[in-house]
Amino acid sequence: MQQTPTHGRVLVVDDDPTVAEVVAGYLDRAGYDVDRAADGPEALARAAARWPDLVVLDLMLPGMDGLQVCRTLRDQGPVPVIMLTARGDEDDRILGLEIGADDYVTKPFSPRELVLRVESVLRRSRTGPRGAPLGGTPGGAGGPARPDGVLRHAGITLDPTARRATRDGRELALTLREFDLLAHLLRHPGVACTREELMRDVWGWDFGDLSTVTVHVRRLRGKIEDDPGAPRLIQTVWGVGYRFDTPSSQTADREG
DSSP: OOOOOOSOEEEEEOSOHHHHHHHHHHHHHTTOEEEEESSHHHHHHHHHHSOOSEEEEESOOSSSOHHHHHHHHHHHOOOOEEEEEETTOHHHHHHHHHTTOOEEEEESOOHHHHHHHHHHHHHHHHHOGGGSOTTOSTTOTTOOOOTTSOEEETTEEEETTTTEEEETTEEOOOOHHHHHHHHHHHHSTTOEEEHHHHIIIIIOOSSOOTHHHHHHHHHHHHHHOSSTTSOSSEEEETTTEEEEOOHHHHHHHHHO
16 A cells, blocks of 8 residues: 655654654644654664654753754754754753754744744755745846856855855855855845845744844854954844855955
8 A cells, every 4th residue: 555645754852752742743744754752862763764854853851962962963964953942041042053953943832833844944955945946047136146056156166956065176064054044145145134034035934033043154154264253255244134245246345
């Protein structure tokens, strides 16, 4: 008998059986193939046996905490991670984003909201921002895409189809959100993008904690800038957001 296709495989990791059961139930009804684990070692074992399309990961786990689990998963391969965090754990939440979590949901949370976040992250991991394939229309308005859809600026080459980015020929190890953020900035060189705009167009959120954008910009600078402490490519536009500067725009600024 042929199995009904699912929207994807989700691994739910939470030591609270009630939370895990509720989350798994909502995801199952939404059409996902759900696996569950109660602690870090079990999560890693289940991920190794059946690599998930996405992981819903509680931050506070016994023994090996969620940060360790996320870091270990990232070492094994690319997988979107949504962190579940307790209200008020801002430092841990930001640290989770810094080690590669793609999203977070604060407890107590609405299971329906979590399902929407799962759908959003999976959609973007497969297609790119706002559900449109990365690369868009070659040579489209405002976009520096070449006829092959590849984005090139300041020694950075980003191939949306292959989900691959390099700088001066060196492979960049980017998370899902870092890749989409860089793609957005490369498509709008010299344009000041607000944090709200980046959250909407890169994360697909119309509201949320803007520190998420700040953390990802900081991580991205660490991977593409010669000196992340004195960035030349991703400039902070105080009171607005960020701007990707190309050598030509930097020259124009000096001449102006």
